Amino acid sequence: MSNVTILVGAQWGDEGKGKWVDILAEKAQIVARFQGGNNAGHTLYVDGQKVVLHQIPSGAFRDGTIGALSAGVVINPVQLVEELGCVQQFTDLPPSRLWLSVRAHVITPWHIAQDHAQESLATNPIGTTKRGIGPTYEAKYARRGLRLGHYVDDEARMAWLAERSHVEPAFRAHIEDHKQEWEAFHRQAAVLRPYVCDSELRLRSSIEQGAQVLLEGAQGALLDIDHGTYPFVTSSSTMVGGAPASVGFGVKHIGQILGVAKAYTTRVGEGPFPSELEDSTGLALARAGHEFGATTGRPRRCGWLDAVALRHVYKANGLDGIILNKMDVLSGFSTLKICTAYDHPTLGRITDFPWDPHVLTDCKPVYEIHPGWSEPLSQRRWSDLPAAAKSYISAVAQAIDGEVLMVGTGVNRGDALYR
């Protein structure tokens, strides 16, 4: 039974996954997030109102759909409670519709402070969201983290705090110096307790019984801890493989694997970005695409579509196809460029995405040039797209040696074209 769909970001995040999860959730009984934390920001428009979700899966706005966070996720309890309050204004989200994994790790005020300290002391900061993501995963893999199942158990939470305070004097000092933050942290345990369950067990048995399940990646494949532009990445597995690792289910159930990419490229934070445009065209893309971070409000770096990077992501994830999003943003540009290779001062022409950020930094983009179109793309069918838009889509498919299965042409649910 091929009843599991996995959707990942195919660039450096912010590809507009939230909208597509919301659309694909129509056919899903369960939507689960498998990695990341409140570093993510999914913007949705529900009944014309802008809603930004950081931790709750975007499918939550579909009546009857269950949202789940599985083992590979990290959770900020204070922010999650705030977000729950926001979602409850639109839809009822009882514990039967939101499953929070006992195995997920908890972001504490200490981890957030660590993220701030490391970023401000570093000579080459990563440009993190400062949400405590890296330090929480660090603690998880060093086997000194706090799991959600223990967080909501008062005795287990206090035992964990006592042990950490015993081992790390700086941790104890932080608790003493930041009483209010820690009080808020403790307070939300009771609020979240009813939602905490063995979500992997529930997900697995739902999958085995044939439920349609959508597994939603956060960030993007180029921010993957192993396959991304390390060290300028996030601290989790953002690739397709992260999904079964986090949920624990038979991979034979995976039916479709989709990657969402913008029709151009953006990046927030530091790190190499060969097709970045630090000129008026880059600014025009940023303005047309409203490229400001949903989580931090930071302006995003913009550039032409990097097909070298996208091809790497396509192959490394075994994608069935790309959703080419925000095509409408390109309306009005007289010419469009697609980066199909890099030129490196010593390595020459490169067509495989380099593993080394120093190499990538020195790469110059090699572009194919395509004619643009001036018409707006909203409210159309695929067949009605301007000829130049259709040929741009074909050029992207060819450059990535893959398929473009869907196209996004605006912020609303209806601005979605299917091949």
Ligand code: IMP
């Ligand atoms: P962290 O995940 O906060 O540790 O940040 C590590 C890197 O990932 C930084 O470059 C962030 O800007 C980037 N990042 C994290 N989450 C997102 C996201 O949701 N969209 C885009 N970039 C992100």
